[in-house]
Amino acid sequence: MRPMNGFRDKRVIAALLEKIAERRRGLTSPVRIMEVCGTHTMTIHRHGLKGLLEAAGVEMVSGPGCPVCITPNEIHEAALGLVTGRENTVLATFGDMTRVPTRRGSLQAAVPARGSEVKVVYSPEESIALARKSPGKDVVFFGVGFETTIPSIAFMAKSAAAERLANYSILSALWLIPPPLKAILESGEVRISGFLYPGHVSAIIGTAPYEFIARDHGFPGAVAGFEPGDILLGILSVLDQIREGKPRVANEYTRVVRQDGNPVARALMAEMLEPMDACWRGLGVIPASGLKLKPALAAFDAESKYGLRIEPRSADLPGCRCGDVLRGLIAPPECPLFSRTCKPDSPYGPCMVSFEGACLVYHKYGAPRP
Amino acid sequence: MSRISLELGSGGKSMRDFIAGKILPAFGNRELAGLLDASHLPGGIAFTTDSYVVDPIFFPGGDIGKLAVNGTVNDLVVSGAAPRFLSLGLILEEGLEEADLDRILRSIRTAAAAAGVRIVTGDTKVVRQGQGDKIYINTSGIGKVVAVPRPRSVRPGDRIILTGTLGEHSLAILTARGDFGIEAPVRSDCAPLIFLLPFWKSGVLWMRDITRGGLATILTELAEQAPHPLIIEEESIPLSRAVRAAADLLGIDPLYLACEGRAVAVVPEKKAAAVLAGIRKHPLGRRAAIIGRVDGTTGRPGELLLRTASGGLRLLEPLTSELLPRIC
Structure with a gap:
């Protein structure tokens, strides 16, 4: 399997690593960098x-950037309640979402009501197509995502409204990346030296939303892409910022991320959605950290359409430490359940379910024990 | 009440646990306990069976008939046996087009001739519409033992040889189903591996065909039996352009994709070059490569390690959850 480009070339990687080691030798305190995005965690491992x-000499810490993982169980349980309690209801969602364990089991193992089913889709577009072709069913799209996915979910709401598609609605779990970073910094419980910011999220929001981290909190950071070379360039930039004592938001993914992101996508989000205080698994309620459909779209918002009551209480399974993993407090192997009770074929928490979940990544791509 | 899930058929760890926990205790005997692709029986005979439920029944590079012959033939070859006789069990769904059945039977005849096996017994059943999906096939195979695989005899320095590129079968099925909206110029690698038989005499210690679970899962099974850890090099693993591109695009790891005409073998260091050269002479082995070795210095016994293209080292785990159901 030869690399497709220079970003995976062994010589380039070796040279970057040598530079990182050299910069690191000039620093006295430990270097711990949080990779915010689950896809970064996956690539690194x-x-x-x-x-x-x-x-x-650089320690990487996983952050909250896995949407399946940070969606608290009460929302998963509301989805379960819909498909088991309502007849002729199709709950469409991404594959990972169906395997998240809750006190009521998982969507995958649920027994749907008569005429109802859980349908795995690969894109939001598939969910609206289902609604168009099955007028006799109520299609609920259980849509989860960060700023990367949110514009396409917003577009589904827009299309459904334009088509007056009465049998389509969205149960949304839409999360914004900058607010939890603020929460993590303000809690002060995690020792970190800097951030690796997500590439795809930044392609939408640009670099400005991270400025407060450098300006108000004094932490360096870099937006990075998803090839090994991209990630090492980002880390190198963070080390340079530490050495120079000049924290900023560097963009090491300029082939995709523009400083101002994608204004068209953001305009679509602003048109259809409004901010809400959202409850994150492990982090609790964070002000203005989530998005929901605007009141004018209530007919397409599953929560209001079906009168769901989702109370923010983060009903984790007892003993599950996904919350601590998500805020970077512990690494997955420090959880007593990791790879014992909780494994990919019998997950106990969502971080062992999602392809971007830190626990699954650590389990699947484990480093050889020394 | 617990029910059978699709995952049990994935060829991954769940399936192995299921077999070890449910099937073995029911029938446990010496031959079955090895859980080999084929069992060696008294009289120098090897015996195997396999069922085929692939969806769709026709795909680029093959169909369920060709698969049903080659899959069973290959299980015998990698167990150290020359395939001789096959049985053919057909389960047909009411309403199956007769033209489709004719096409499959022709394909079975061609594949059997190519593999040098004769179909000597069989059975046909028809089930009501909706109670099956077009056609399921079971084939059992009998072969003459030419060698006994010796996974416990591998030694540090022994080389791991892969006979060709990975994942074309999985990708061909994916394409034929229209999953992920993927269209790729790829044909299944479905083929008989009888050309590998002579290499048992040239020093091959262990061989497996790479089916469900992919290269990684199959090598973890060897790693569990071998007294030393195994290490493979990402850069040495041959991949076609289509598979590499699709894997990058979809985030699928080719190490876990299924083939139907590829094998991986362990050969002592001194004989590896000659065996590799021999395999490469055959059209099906043109892209064969030494992809790794049994290692005496890195890792621990039982481990399968991957040296990544970036130069990092990580453990490989067996496949745990289903990538694609009904791939063979």
Whole structure:
């Protein structure tokens, strides 16, 4: 399997790692960088960078960037309640969402009401197509995502409203990336030296929303892409910022991320959605950290359409430490359930379910024990 | 009440646990306990069986008939046996087009001739519409033992040889189903591996065909039996352009994709170059490569390690959850 481009070239990687080690040697305090995005966690482990970075003196900490993981159980349970309690209801959602364990079981194991079913879709468009072709069913799209996915979910709401598609609604779990970073910094419980900001989210929001982290909190950071070389460039930039004592928001993913992001996508989000105080697994309620459909779209908002009562209380299964993993408090192997009670084929928490979940990534792409 | 889930058929860890916990205790005996692709019986005979439920029944590069012959033939070859006789069990759904059945039977005849096996017994059943999906096939195979695989005899320095590129079968099925809206210029690698038989005499210690679970899952099974850890090099693993592109696009790991005409073998270091050269002479082995070795210095016994293209080292786990149901 030869690399497709220079961002995976072994010589380029080795040279970048050497530079990282050299910069690191000039610093006295420990370097711990939080990779906010689950896809970064996956890349770092899949390419074996975790061990190489540790050898260079840089510790990587996983952050809250897995939408399936941070969606608290009460929303998953509301989805379960819909498909088991209402007849002729199609609950369409992404595959990972169907395997999240709750006190009421998972969507995958649920027994739907008569004529109802859980349908795995690969894109929001598929869910609206289902509603168009099955007028006799109520299609509920259980849509989850960060700023990367939110514009396409917003577009579904817009299309449904324009078509007056009465049998379509969205049960939304839409999350914004900057607010939890603020919450993590303000809690002060996690020792970090800087951030690796997500590439795809930043392609939408640009770099300005992270400025407060450098300006008000004094933490360096860099937006990075998803190839090994991208990630190492981001880390190198963070080290440079630490050394120079000049924290900022560097953009090391300029081939995709513009400083002002994608204004068209953001305009669509602003047109259909409004901010809400959202409850995150592990982090609790964070002001203005989520989005919901505007009141004018209530007919397409599953929560109001079906009178769902979703109380923010983060009903984790007892003993599950996904919340601590998500705020970077512990690494997955520090959870007593990790790879014992909680495994990919019998997950106990969502971080062992999602392809971007830190626990699954640690389990699947584990580093060899020394 | 617990029910059978699709995951039990994935070829991954769930399936192995299920077999070990449910099937083995019911029938436990010496032959079955090895859970090999084929069992060696008294009289130098090897015996195997396999059922085929692939969806769709026709796909680029093959169909369920060709698959049903080659899959069973290959299980015998990698168990150290020359395939001789097959049985053919057909389960047909009411309403199946006769033209489709004719096409499948022709394909079975061609594949059997190519693999040098004769179909000597069979059975046909028809089930009501909706109680099956067009056609399911079971084939059992008998072969003559030419060698006994010795996974416990692998030694540090032994080389791991892969006979060709990974994942074309999975990708062909994906394409044929229209999943993910993917269209790829790819054909299933479905083929008989009888050309590998002579290499048992050239020093091959262990061989497996790469089906469900992919290369990684199959090598973790060897790692569990071998007295030393195994290490493979990402850069040495041959991949077609289509599979590499699709894997990158979909985030699928080719190490876990299924093939139907590829094998992985372990050969002592001194004989590896000659075996590799021999395999490469055959059209089906043109892209064969040494992809790794049994290792004496890195890792611990039982481990399968991957040296990534970036130079990192990580553990490979067996496949746990289903990638694609009904792939064979």
